Amino acid sequence: MDFLVEINNLTKQYESNRYPAINNVSLTLPRGKIIGLLGPNGSGKTTLIKMLNGILVPTSGSIRIGGCNVGVETKRHIAYLPDRTYLYDNQKISDILEMFRDFYEDFDVNRAMEMLKSLQVDPTRRLQTLSKGTKEKVQLILVMSRRADLYILDEPIAGVDPAARDYILKTILSNHSAGSTILISTHLISDIEQVLDEVVFVRNGSILLYNSVENIKAEQGKSIDAYFREVFAC
Amino acid sequence: MLGRLIKYEWKNLWKVESILAGIMAAFALMEAVMLQTPMFANLFLDNKEMPDVLEGLSITSMIFGAIFLALLIIGVLYGSMIFLGVRFYRSMYCDEGYLTHTLPVTKKELLGAKLITGMLWQIIMNVVAALSIAAIFTSITALSLRNGMDMTEVADEYTEIYTDLVDLDAGVLFHGTVTTLLTGLFEPFISISLIYGAITLAQLLKKNRGFMGIVFYFLINFVIRFVLTIFKGLGYITLLPLLDEMDSYSEYMNRSLFSSYDMRLILYLGVAIALVVISHYIIEQKLNLQ
Structure with a gap:
């Protein structure tokens, strides 16, 4: 099988913490799937995502994406939506579009313009004039306008109203490129489980479970949300 | 890129x-x-x-x-x-x-x-x-x-x-002019490297990284100035035996002063280069965005 992501014995130990944030994780993710990275707060989801994106250096172990170690080449093929606003507030949306076009060969500026138009956001506006919610949507549009091999979305629906959740999920599903993999980190499982092909349960920096949604439902006889609540019950 | x-x-x-x-x-x-x-x-x-x-x-x-x-x-x-x-x-x-x-x-x-x-x-x-x-x-x-x-x-x-x-003889004046020009040439690199280096060094800490970047900047400057003060003193002492060969006491003072200027440039430039190398290492190997 042709794997897109290969993680081997990955560990991240922060010097200030007693226990590792990620503990000897090995995982392979296939192409063309929508995968939920699920776990309670502090389970290590964001740490794992940061290492996949090269903004956190692992203590040990390796990550290969599309056969390459994390670096310039992998960043060309990953579209990353972090759990925060990462754009400079003083910029115009049109400047940011130009920037993405300059740096990412797979960025489709026409697609981005269409999505902005459907949201009725004027590209000549500066980010600082937009509401927090609109900024997040602009950021999502930027990410989903790339024809990437791997989309990594960290908590894309956290802290937004149900209508915005629908918009975000619709945007993700209708805009990711064919054959790409989407890795979505969240703890709001009920909103997202209908779109997932596979799930990874993370607890205390370790992989607790990696299976297809279909298998879990067949084996457990319950929804992913219900199973998650059972597994992670306090 | x-x-x-x-x-x-x-x-x-x-x-x-x-x-x-x-x-x-x-x-x-x-x-x-x-x-x-x-x-x-x-x-x-x-x-x-x-x-x-x-x-x-x-x-x-x-x-x-x-x-x-x-x-x-x-x-x-x-x-x-x-x-x-x-x-x-x-x-x-x-x-x-x-x-x-x-x-x-x-x-x-x-x-x-x-x-x-x-x-x-x-x-x-x-x-x-x-x-x-x-x-x-x-x-x-x-x-x-x-x-x-x-x-x-x-x-x-x-x-x-x-x-x-600048009441100086031709040799000392030339020395001083060259040092001043070189200082002017390298000053932008030195000042930027010191600021960016101090901020990057603070990223190794767990908390208050922004504030500690400022602290590191002043600390680095303080250490450099402290070392320079020692060198300046040593410069005056080293040139003391040559005082008899010099035309005037002011020539002795000026030579000593320009020696310390040379040392200042060398030291600041050395620290700036080191900070750039260390910053690159931290960004490459120790990056940990919070």
């Missing part, structure tokens, strides 16, 4: 930096023009006929104007450096860093673009500051010419001022 990074770095900096440079130039021009008004211009006339009160007022205003301009230039130069430091910190190690560090560029290109753009702005600011001062001197020169002096006399006046300032 380096060119593109520089382009966007420039775009993010030029407005604030241009405003700062504009403020400095505008006040200098205003001061230069004001010197041409009768209130100040009459002060430079040999046959001035001004009441004492008005003359006193004019002199006081001129002195305060000069002090204000000097403080403004210093303030703007520091303001520019602070802005560069804040932008570097935010774009590299705060939320904006999540985009910066996921761009498909090498860490060398990333750091290089920041350093080059920062240095360019430092050079521009220094040039604007120099031009602002030059505008004042040009205005004073124009007043002297209006007062009946010709250009030769004005040039002689400036030469006299310069000679008084």
Whole structure:
């Protein structure tokens, strides 16, 4: 099988913490799937995502994406939506579009313009004039306008109203490129489980479970949300 | 990709930096023009006929104007450096860093673009500051010419001022000039590297990274100055046996002073280069965005 992501014995130990944030994780993710990275707060989801994106250096172990170690080449093929606003507030949306076009060969500026138009956001506006919610949507549009091999979305629906959740999920599903993999980190499982092909349960920096949604439902006889609540019950 | 990074770095900096440079130039021009008004211009006339009160007022205003301009230039130069430091910190190690560090560029290109753009702005600011001062001197020169002096006399006046300032023999003067030029050449690199290096070093800490970046900046400068003070003292002592061979005591003082200038340049340049190398290592191997 042709794997897109290969993680081997990955560990991240922060010097200030007693226990590792990620503990000897090995995982392979296939192409063309929508995968939920699920776990309670502090389970290590964001740490794992940061290492996949090269903004956190692992203590040990390796990550290969599309056969390459994390670096310039992998960043060309990953579209990353972090759990925060990462754009400079003083910029115009049109400047940011130009920037993405300059740096990412797979960025489709026409697609981005269409999505902005459907949201009725004027590209000549500066980010600082937009509401927090609109900024997040602009950021999502930027990410989903790339024809990437791997989309990594960290908590894309956290802290937004149900209508915005629908918009975000619709945007993700209708805009990711064919054959790409989407890795979505969240703890709001009920909103997202209908779109997932596979799930990874993370607890205390370790992989607790990696299976297809279909298998879990067949084996457990319950929804992913219900199973998650059972597994992670306090 | 380096060119593109520089382009966007420039775009993010030029407005604030241009405003700062504009403020400095505008006040200098205003001061230069004001010197041409009768209130100040009459002060430079040999046959001035001004009441004492008005003359006193004019002199006081001129002195305060000069002090204000000097403080403004210093303030703007520091303001520019602070802005560069804040932008570097935010774009590299705060939320904006999540985009910066996921761009498909090498860490060398990333750091290089920041350093080059920062240095360019430092050079521009220094040039604007120099031009602002030059505008004042040009205005004073124009007043002297209006007062009946010709250009030769004005040039002689400036030469006299310069000679008084640097009462040196040819060898020492050449040494001092070369050191001053080299210092001017490397100063933008040194100051930017020190700021960016201190901010990056603080990223190794767990908490208060922004504040600790400022602490590290002052700490590094303090250590360098402390080491320089020791070297300066050693310089005076080393040259002491040669005092008899020198023409005057002032030559001994000047030689000692320029030796310390050399040491200052070498030490600052060495620390700046080391900080760039360490910063690259931290970004490459120890990056940990919070």
